Amino acid sequence: MLVTSFLEYLEFEKKYSKHTIMAYENDLIAFKEFCIENYEEDDLTSIHYREIRNWIVDLVNGGVSNRSVNRKVSSLKSFYNFLQKIEEIDINPLAKHKSLKVQKKNQFTFYGVGNK
Structure with missing residues (x-):
């Protein structure tokens, strides 16, 4: 419902x-399925950061790029911000989460200049 x-x-x-x-x-469904499989918990309002952190580790260990993990976590963070806004939860479990480091994309590629 939420x-x-x-x-x-x-x-x-x-x-x-x-x-x-x-x-x-899709991100919320995947996270909820992870919580059910690993913690037998389907109420996302009772989830703590440690469960979310374990999901992040599971994604990274499964080969999901840091950029994609950050996008998925952003979906969750928005969901928890919404729950806080409608007073379903007091504290967003992702409030202090730091995004995973991602490799910067090169904006320019110079051919023949120092590239071998």
Whole structure:
């Protein structure tokens, strides 16, 4: 129910695109499945940072890039911000989370200049 409310909030109040909403939904479903499989917990309002951290570790160990992990965590953080806004939770478990380091993309490639 809360996930549905969150997705409606993204669609109608934040005016996010259908693709963005679908990505958020997929991320939340994947996280919820992880919580059910590993902690027998399907209530996302009772999740703590340690469970989220274990999910992050699981994603990284599964070969998901840091950039993709950060995007998934961003979805979760937005969800928990929403839950805080509607007073379903007091504290966002991701409030102090630091994003994983990602390799910077090169904006320019110089051919023949110092490249061998």
